[in-house]
Amino acid sequence: MKKKEHKECLSALVPVKDTLDVIGGKWKILILISVWEGNRHFREIERSIPKLSTKVLAKELKDMEVNKLVIRTVVNGFPVRTEYTPTEYSKTLQKVINELRNWGVNHRKEIFGK
Amino acid sequence: MKKKEHKECLSALVPVKDTLDVIGGKWKILILISVWEGNRHFREIERSIPKLSTKVLAKELKDMEVNKLVIRTVVNGFPVRTEYTPTEYSKTLQKVINELRNWGVNHRKEIFGK
DNA sequence: TTTTTTGATTACCAAAAGGTAACTGATTAC
DNA sequence: GTAATCAGTTACCTTTTGGTAATCAAAAAA
Numbered sequence: 001m002k003k004k005e006h007k008e009c010l011s012a013l014v015p016v017k018d019t020l021d022v023i024g025g026k027w028k029i030l031i032l033i034s035v036w037e038g039n040r041h042f043r044e045i046e047r048s049i050p051k052l053s054t055k056v057l058a059k060e061l062k063d064m065e066v067n068k069l070v071i072r073t074v075v076n077g078f079p080v081r082t083e084y085t086p087t088e089y090s091k092t093l094q095k096v097i098n099e100l101r102n103w104g105v106n107h108r109k110e111i112f113g114k
Numbered sequence: 115m116k117k118k119e120h121k122e123c124l125s126a127l128v129p130v131k132d133t134l135d136v137i138g139g140k141w142k143i144l145i146l147i148s149v150w151e152g153n154r155h156f157r158e159i160e161r162s163i164p165k166l167s168t169k170v171l172a173k174e175l176k177d178m179e180v181n182k183l184v185i186r187t188v189v190n191g192f193p194v195r196t197e198y199t200p201t202e203y204s205k206t207l208q209k210v211i212n213e214l215r216n217w218g219v220n221h222r223k224e225i226f227g228k
Numbered sequence: 229t230t231t232t233t234t235g236a237t238t239a240c241c242a243a244a245a246g247g248t249a250a251c252t253g254a255t256t257a258c
Numbered sequence: 259g260t261a262a263t264c265a266g267t268t269a270c271c272t273t274t275t276g277g278t279a280a281t282c283a284a285a286a287a288a
Contacts, residue, residue: 017216042265079264082143099213104129156235167277194234
């Protein structure tokens with residue numbers, strides 16, 4: 001009997017891992033939704049998500065900028081304002097997030113209800 | 115201007131979080147794929163995934179059993195064998211994982227290539 | 229008899245993630 | 259002058275996560 005090859009399995013997994021790096025974790029999707037909803041400024045986003053700390057928000061927004069989900073622009077001025085706007089590209093995630101949501105809805109039924 | 119309501123946003127997010135609890139993290143999808151590929155016994159699965167430790171595999175397999183992704187059966191016997199088999203239900207994740215993979219493939223192009 | 233293999237569990241330690249609070253610097257309102 | 263707001267940064271500490279190695283019981287192989 002041949003030994004099993006696992007290379008294939010692992011390489012197919014890299015892009016899945018990539019995606020989870022971008023939207024996995026506790027806050028990323030929450031932040032994305034907040035920005036999609038119209039929250040633009042740092043404090044505005046922060047206040048819109050209970051329990052989210054300044055530190056984590058700053059880190060997550062940086063990641064999201066690198067991943068082209070939001071654009072950060074500094075509005076020169078008075079009490080220094082920063083604007084985070086969602087990119088068009090970020091909307092390609094909506095389908096993925098929908099799939100995650102649908103499966104989750106069904107999974108609850110599978111584990112509890114039914 | 116009305117204050118924004120975030121209740122809706124948050125409740126829509128619960129199932130997404132549920133799904134990420136089930137397949138998020140470093141190992142869950144790897145283990146699932148390993149089992150789908152035909153690895154059945156604890157050591158077999160362990161050896162199929164480099165860097166995965168006994169402790170983490172044991173914990174993850176328990177979670178996966180609770181979530182009905184695998185069935186654990188003890189084959190009474192000689193050096194005590196345990197069998198993990200993927201459920202039919204686990205296959206409902208293939209669509210989700212595919213979406214994650216597709217987005218990841220495209221994302222690499224977006225961030226690097228192009 | 230000793231070693232090996234099986235599927236785990238446990239104790240112990242290291243690393244990573246995350247929270248809190250203080251502080252920056254500029255400006256406006258009181 | 260004092261306080262507050264904006265967008266963070268930093269230091270410090272706690273919690274969570276994860277890895278390593280030892281151990282268990284039971285049987286087969288040496």
